[in-house]
Amino acid sequence: MSSEKENETVTSMLSKSSLESQPGKENQNVDKQKAEQYKDEGNKYFKEQQYSKAIENYTLAIQNNPNEASYYGNRSFAYIKSEFYGYALSDANKSIQLDSKYVKGYYRRASSNLALGKFKLALKDYEFVVKTRPNDKDAADKFKECEKICKKIAFEKAIAVDETNKTAWDSIDIEAMRNSNVESDYKGPRLDSTNKINMEFVNQLIEHYREQKVLHKNYAYEILYQIHQFLKKSPTLVDINVPDDKKFTICGDIHGQYYDLLNIFKINGLPSENNGYLFNGDFVDRGSFSVEVIFTLFALKLVYPDHFYLARGNHESINMNQMYGFEGEVKSKYSQQMFNIFTEIFNLLPLCHLINSKVLVMHGGLFSKDDVTIDDIRAVDRNRQPPEDGLMCDLMWSDPQYSTGRSQSKRGVGIQFGPDVTQAFLIKNNLDYVVRSHEVKQEGYEVMHNGKCITVFSAPNYCDSMGNKGAFINIKGNDLTPKFVTYEAVEHPKIKPMAYANSFSLFGLN
Incomplete structure (x- = not known):
């Protein structure tokens, strides 16, 4: 999620970069050297977790060279970190449109769809990454994990069809639970x-x-x-x-x-x-x-x-x-x-x-x-x-x-x-x-x-x-x-956020 300043920056940057998707604009005002400078600056801000500034610099890189897939890929990653998955998906698609072999574009698109709960679409892109990089263990692990989720969802849907009128409560006997003895060594409420x-x-x-x-x-x-x-x-x-x-x-x-x-x-x-x-x-x-x-x-x-x-x-x-x-x-x-x-x-x-x-x-x-x-x-x-x-x-x-x-x-x-x-x-x-x-x-x-x-x-x-x-x-x-x-936040036990979440991570920047 983002702060209001990031929100304003993203909105502004999107309006400024509208030329990216306009036909016939791709070859105008190209300055590759300046674009690389902005990309490098964006990478620096990204590593410092200043994602709004990273987005701003990637956008300037794109405006100076709208033909480079990696700029969209990097901005997509910054959008993902800001939890702007709609924008991230759009940039990932643009990077693939510019370079159909740009593997990180497929990875970014998979990550965006995954975050949106579109597991089948994510699985398709993870599969592409695995086929393209067969020795990439990280990609293989993500493909297997996403495949497992898709199979689980399919299984649950199949059960739902077979047991239309059943609910999760049907497997719980609340009266029997009420009448059972709680262990004597339980010290809680x-x-x-x-x-x-x-x-x-x-x-x-x-x-x-x-x-x-x-x-x-x-x-x-x-x-x-x-x-x-x-x-x-x-x-x-x-x-x-x-x-x-x-x-x-x-x-x-x-x-x-x-x-x-x-x-x-x-x-x-x-x-x-x-x-x-x-x-x-x-x-x-x-x-x-x-x-x-x-x-x-x-x-x-x-x-x-x-x-x-x-x-x-x-x-x-x-x-x-x-x-x-x-x-x-x-x-x-x-x-x-x-x-x-x-x-x-x-x-x-x-x-x-x-x-x-x-x-x-x-x-x-x-x-x-x-x-x-x-x-x-x-x-x-x-x-x-x-x-x-x-x-x-x-x-x-x-x-x-x-x-x-x-x-x-x-x-x-x-x-x-x-x-x-x-x-x-x-x-x-x-x-x-x-x-x-x-x-x-x-x-x-x-x-x-x-x-x-x-x-x-x-x-x-x-x-x-x-x-x-x-x-x-x-x-x-x-x-x-x-x-x-x-x-302000108060101290809590040393258990990190997302400790129980799916262990998907992303490729690094270009």
Whole structure:
């Protein structure tokens, strides 16, 4: 994910480099020596992880010599590092168009498609790389790993056809689990015979997790069962009423950063009837404490169903979970069976929340078409994996842009929408502003579109590498003016982000 400065730079660079794709421009204003200088400068910034500056220099290299495939390949890699997979895919395609034997172009395209969950397309390009470089062990490993994912998906689809009416819960006997004895040497939080989850249990769970201990599987399944039963009855769009004298807090992405989640509660107070929260998606993946995050959030939802809210993000989906660590983490700490249950529960999470009929909160953003109403959102059938277009896709994937209108998504999914789109949507639905998450911001938040589109991101020093602050928003029922609270990252156990993720890496630069 990128900061707002990177966002601006990328948008600017794309507009400046529009000549790249225009027919007949390839041979104009070629200065190969200057292009190489810009490429070398881009490589230097890339190695320093200053990806926006790397993109800027690769773009200048392209403008001075639009015929060199490696410049597009390098910029594609920088886009991948910035998680702009749509732009990365476009550059990879251009590099292959210029040089059909440019192996790194196929590698970049495979990596972009892989990140977007398009495993079959990625597999095709990995296969090309392996055939071209038969002695490349790294490429062979990636091909095998991608092939394994494709076979797994095909197998799961075959099972789904044969067992249409079955769910992951069919293999779980929750009553038998409730009646079984938990081992006497288990020292963690326990539920009594009523199985009621209360704040005493949650407080014990928080401390248990703080010490890097695992919740007993019987209690883990109990939480999942109860949250599944609750979410089955929830609507796609949840209305929240915040009383005049009550504080309410909106948080953005957490991404498995459990110790930073605890810091939010330390700063802002634990959830209660007088201290409501909305966590706006992307609870899991990336950070290596996603299991701890999601069970804590689910437990709090069960304790305060009318004061604690959870929205679905793009990372509450199977493709993202398979790539970015959550599946691997659940399998490591519990089982594949439990991950399958998580997948069914994530499908039931609401897509957005409407606060006091005036503030709409969703994870991604607004829509690829005009005249969408609140009632249209209410009518979305959310119980599925995110589609590649339509209202559900936009709610989970789209991003705001500085320019007016709509444009191609830098991510390759959803769209980018301008201030005019935001203004028209707010007027149409009599809203004050929208809040979304989905993007790293250096200060933890960003206010765009004349104050009408706010981004909040709550994972500080994202992936232990971005150096950003985290933030949350406080509002009151009688004053919906957003008040931003920012904070730095706190220490966590020495387990690196992405510890459970697929081990795909990329070729180096040219």
